[in-house]
Amino acid sequence: MYYIFNAEHIQRLRQSSAALNIDLNYSDQEIKYYLKKLIEKNAFNGAIKILLAKNINSSDLIITMKEKNINLKIIKKALI
DSSP, X not given: OOOOOOHHHHHHHHXXXXXXXXXXXXXXXXXXXXXXXXXXHTTOOXXXXXXXXXXXXXXXEEEEEEEOOOOGGGOOOOOX
C-alpha cells in the first residue's frame, strides 16, 4: 500500500495552525504514524482530511476519510 502525505502537507498544516494561533502538539513523525495506522487498520483507499480544533487548553487533530477509487499504480511517493 502506498501513501501520499509528504512534508509539504505537514508544513502547510503547521503554517495554518501558527497563523490561527493554535498549538500543534504533535511532531511530524507522530502525525505520519497516526495516519499510517488509521489507513492500515481500515484498509483505506481514498482521501484524508486533517482538521485541527482548538480547545481552551490544547488542540486536537481530527482525521476524516473519504473513500475514492484511486489507482495505486500511479502513486509513487510512500509515507516512510
